[in-house]
Amino acid sequence: MIKNISSGIKAYFGAFNLISKLKLWKFFAVPMLISFVTAIALFGSAYGLSDNISDWIASILPGWGGANWLKVTYRILSGLIILVIGLILFKHIIMALSAPFMSPVSEKIEAHFTGRINQNYRDTSFAQQLWRGIRINVRNLFMELLLTIPLLLLKFIPVVNIFSTALLFLLQAYYAGFGNMDYTLERHYKYTQSIAFVRRNRGLAIGNGIVFLLFLLIPIIGVILVLPLSVTAASVRTIEALKLKNNLPDAV
Numbered sequence: 001m002i003k004n005i006s007s008g009i010k011a012y013f014g015a016f017n018l019i020s021k022l023k024l025w026k027f028f029a030v031p032m033l034i035s036f037v038t039a040i041a042l043f044g045s046a047y048g049l050s051d052n053i054s055d056w057i058a059s060i061l062p063g064w065g066g067a068n069w070l071k072v073t074y075r076i077l078s079g080l081i082i083l084v085i086g087l088i089l090f091k092h093i094i095m096a097l098s099a100p101f102m103s104p105v106s107e108k109i110e111a112h113f114t115g116r117i118n119q120n121y122r123d124t125s126f127a128q129q130l131w132r133g134i135r136i137n138v139r140n141l142f143m144e145l146l147l148t149i150p151l152l153l154l155k156f157i158p159v160v161n162i163f164s165t166a167l168l169f170l171l172q173a174y175y176a177g178f179g180n181m182d183y184t185l186e187r188h189y190k191y192t193q194s195i196a197f198v199r200r201n202r203g204l205a206i207g208n209g210i211v212f213l214l215f216l217l218i219p220i221i222g223v224i225l226v227l228p229l230s231v232t233a234a235s236v237r238t239i240e241a242l243k244l245k246n247n248l249p250d251a252v
Contacts (some may be wrong), residue, residue: 001203008177008207011233022112027105031098038093039223042086043055082154085123087172087216088144092137095179099133100126102183110184110196113239129186136182136191140175144158147171180234181207188242199228201241208234 019025148171154164178198185194198205208230215226 004203005207008204011237015229015232092141096137100129106184109235112171144175173206176209176212177205181238184238204229
């Protein structure tokens with residue numbers, strides 16, 4: 001697991017050069033725009049809702065609402081909830097809508113590393129790729145929210161909340177990497193087969209997702225570059241994993 005996480009992270013080191021070498025930047029124009037617009041819409045709305053959430057938390061315990069330290073605590077909790085849910089929604093929205101644009105990128109990377117595209121791969125249309133992206137990300141969004149809610153509740157327990165923060169980060173990283181890996185898996189596996197493949201290679205997904213989330217901490221630039229670099233890194237490692245499973249030919 002640790003080895004695969006490290007491998008998923010290291011794949012980013014050569015991502016920028018690979019994009020330039022294969023002239024892939026043009027494919028990322030629309031996804032980068034999607035990322036930028038989605039980020040502004042989501043986090044702008046979230047900022048406006050922070051006071052409402054804080055007031056709602058205070059209303060649950062009206063007898064404690066007047067204490068200044070509690071008001072600060074409510075704001076911190078509301079900010080955390082907004083941040084976590086905002087990140088979850090952001091990554092699944094952009095990955096779902098970008099699916100048809102990312103598949104050609106992954107295909108060109110696969111051709112570069114194998115010398116050719118496997119003749120048995122699943123040939124899908126723009127609409128099918130979009131539907132696959134939506135289906136995978138809606139499924140992942142549901143699963144992630146299902147697991148995130150109890151982890152957020154653990155934050156009310158001293159000491160335990162430290163571990164819940166780490167688990168939240170790794171959970172978000174896993175599903176971010178999952179979405180990035182599926183752009184390659186879409187050509188080779190059906191829906192359920194892809195889910196099983198990522199589960200077997202969850203370390204690669206987590207490693208890819210860790211850097212994905214860290215990129216989002218970089219103002220503006222991070223939001224714009226996160227998809228090009230993360231998808232390229234995920235494609236490289238997924239192709240390597242498929243070759244180990246003998247699903248892909250060696251380079252000619």
